[in-house]
Amino acid sequence: MDTIKQASSALLEQPTTAEQTSRRNGRRPKEQAVDTGWAWVALAASFVIQILLAGSGIGTSIYFAEFLLDFQQGPILTSWLVASSYAFISLADPIGSICANKFGFRLVIVIGSLIASAGFILSCFAKNFWLLFVSFGFITPVGFALVYAPAFGILALYFDKRKNVATAFVTVGGGVGAFIFPPLHRYMVSTYTWRGSLLLMAAITAHIIPCALLFSRHIKPPEKKASIAASADVSLFHKASFYLLLLQFFLMAGDDIFVIQSVRFATSVRGISADLAPAILSSLGLVDSVGRLLAVAISANPWSERRTVRFWIVHLTTAATGLSILFFAWSHTLLLLCVWGGFNGLFLGLRWSLFPGLQIDLFGAKRFSTSWSYGSTMMGIGSLLLPPFGEVLAQFCGNQLMPFYAASTFVIGAAACTIVLHLFPPSFNSRKELPLEEKPEAVTIIA
Numbered sequence: 001m002d003t004i005k006q007a008s009s010a011l012l013e014q015p016t017t018a019e020q021t022s023r024r025n026g027r028r029p030k031e032q033a034v035d036t037g038w039a040w041v042a043l044a045a046s047f048v049i050q051i052l053l054a055g056s057g058i059g060t061s062i063y064f065a066e067f068l069l070d071f072q073q074g075p076i077l078t079s080w081l082v083a084s085s086y087a088f089i090s091l092a093d094p095i096g097s098i099c100a101n102k103f104g105f106r107l108v109i110v111i112g113s114l115i116a117s118a119g120f121i122l123s124c125f126a127k128n129f130w131l132l133f134v135s136f137g138f139i140t141p142v143g144f145a146l147v148y149a150p151a152f153g154i155l156a157l158y159f160d161k162r163k164n165v166a167t168a169f170v171t172v173g174g175g176v177g178a179f180i181f182p183p184l185h186r187y188m189v190s191t192y193t194w195r196g197s198l199l200l201m202a203a204i205t206a207h208i209i210p211c212a213l214l215f216s217r218h219i220k221p222p223e224k225k226a227s228i229a230a231s232a233d234v235s236l237f238h239k240a241s242f243y244l245l246l247l248q249f250f251l252m253a254g255d256d257i258f259v260i261q262s263v264r265f266a267t268s269v270r271g272i273s274a275d276l277a278p279a280i281l282s283s284l285g286l287v288d289s290v291g292r293l294l295a296v297a298i299s300a301n302p303w304s305e306r307r308t309v310r311f312w313i314v315h316l317t318t319a320a321t322g323l324s325i326l327f328f329a330w331s332h333t334l335l336l337l338c339v340w341g342g343f344n345g346l347f348l349g350l351r352w353s354l355f356p357g358l359q360i361d362l363f364g365a366k367r368f369s370t371s372w373s374y375g376s377t378m379m380g381i382g383s384l385l386l387p388p389f390g391e392v393l394a395q396f397c398g399n400q401l402m403p404f405y406a407a408s409t410f411v412i413g414a415a416a417c418t419i420v421l422h423l424f425p426p427s428f429n430s431r432k433e434l435p436l437e438e439k440p441e442a443v444t445i446i447a
Contacts, residue, residue: 038216039158043166045211049109049151050173052208053144055181056116056201058281060085060136061260062185065267065274066194071129076391081129082260083387084137090380092145094373100150106215112146113208119143120202124195136198147208154215171292175349178285182263182278190275233370241362241424242371248417249375252318253382254410255348257390257403258325259284262341265329269400272334283338284345291349298354307361310354311422315415317351322411329404355418361426386410 060082068078099108119140126132152170159166188197236242262280266272298304298313321344328340356372363371390403 034158034160039166041214042158042216043155043169045214046151046155046170047173049147049208049211050170051177051180052205053148053151053177054174054285055177055184056205057086057089057144058178058259058285059181059185059201061263061281062182062189062278063136063194063197064260064264066189067132068264070194071132073129076388076395077129079260079391080384080388081133081137083256083383083385084133085141086256086260087380087383088138088141089145089148090376090383092142093149093376093380095142096146096149097153097373099146100153105150105154106212108150109147109212109215110209112143112148112150113205113212114143115146116140116143116208117202117205120198120205124199124202143205147212151208151212168293168296171353172289175285175287175289175292175345178288178345179282182281182285186275186278233367236363236367236371236374239363241421242374244417244421245359245362245371245375246378248414248421249378250382251410251414251417253379254386254407254414255321255325255344256383257387257407257410258328258344260387261390261403261407262328262337265400265404266334266337270332270334270337272337276334279334280337280341283342286345287342288345288349291346291351292353294346295350295353298350299357307358307426308422310358311418314351314355314358314418315422317347317354318415318418319412321347321351322408322415325404325411326408329401329408358421362421362424 064078064082067073067081068075071078073081096108096112116139119135119138119142122135122139123132126135152167155166155170156163185197185201188200192200259281262284263277266277266280267274304310304313324340324344324347328337328344331337331340356368359371359375360368386406387403390406393402393406394400396402
């Protein structure tokens with residue numbers, strides 16, 4: 001999910017601009033409880049929001065077969081439609097961060113949920129494929145992008161000493177949503193048709209609004225003036241390692257092929273019941289949370305502080321993610337499909353939780369946010385292009401396994417990129433750019 005997936009934005013356990021400013025000033029934003037009191041209410045609200053976001057995102061692949069049957073546009077265009085619902089969350093993610101910094105977290109989250117709900121409503125009444133493309137593939141994910149980063153990033157303003165616990169807890173929320181929603185989507189489609197299901201999803205998405213209202217209206221990071229060149233940090237493009245970083249982000253979007261195709265593959269190729277096939281995505285989401293919690297446990301151990309150890313964990317888990325897709329394609333029973341779907345979630349969750357710390361080592365803490373934004377954009381482009389490419393291969397070769405072979409190749413290619421990145425020396429100031437008390441102990445990403 002990674003992009004729920006994956007794909008995915010930079011949400012890490014390091015001080016935000018607001019946090020650093022408040023520490024320098026010796027204060028926090030007005031009416032804000034830190035590590036106690038209302039902070040736990042804000043944590044619960046963020047947890048519920050992550051459940052709704054992850055569940056709504058991963059559930060979109062359930063509609064693949066429904067759109068294919070109803071609009072008769074062929075698997076290539078239909079996969080592009082579903083892929084765009086993943087891609088624009090990553091592509092529009094920086095907009096959510098910028099708007100939250102400018103107008104405040106609560107307002108942006110409320111507006112984002114309204115936009116996403118409006119997209120679902122428009123999709124419900126869409127009679128034309130391209131209208132559905134705009135509403136389901138663009139409007140709804142852009143709305144989710146406005147919610148995603150602020151709903152997670154606000155925790156940095158509510159938690160200090162217990163930030164690791166808070167971020168790990170919210171990370172689990174994404175897995176819970178990915179576990180609960182696929183069978184719920186299937187039930188709604190079976191009972192109310194896909195149009196009725198999208199109308200219900202509009203109502204479910206609107207529940208983000210009362211959660212957002214639990215955040216203090218006074219919390220807004222202080223604005224920081226900077227030139228466009230300074231904000232863009234174009235000096236990153238002078239580093240060969242940065243191009244490798246962008247390439248591995250692009251290739252990791254290949255896992256979206258697996259997420260989008262898995263349910264349809266199980267029903268149309270392996271003959272699994274449409275009511276049982278969503279269990280594949282549920283197993284992926286549940287075990288993904290285990291992987292992320294395992295990453296927190298690994299980060300707490302002294303042996304994992306060595307850069308080489310962390311890099312090799314990322315190398316192996318990335319390659320294992322690609323191999324799990326391959327073994328999934330070769331499986332014939334629901335049990336095996338769920339097992340390999342679960343392994344995919346485990347390796348992916350572990351990988352994405354550890355990789356940002358290595359990115360900080362390579363480019364420095366001050367450049368992390370910018371470099372991750374560029375990477376997230378590349379992943380969004382990959383999410384938009386690679387799933388349709390997988391369908392083109394399937395049509396050209398006449399083999400329904402080709403999209404999974406392509407996905408496995410892309411992800412293993414990303415592992416090759418991280419191996420080459422391992423050869424580059426760490427940034428000299430990667431851990432010296434922040435005061436001692438502000439150095440990140442662990443990194444947790446929702447991807």
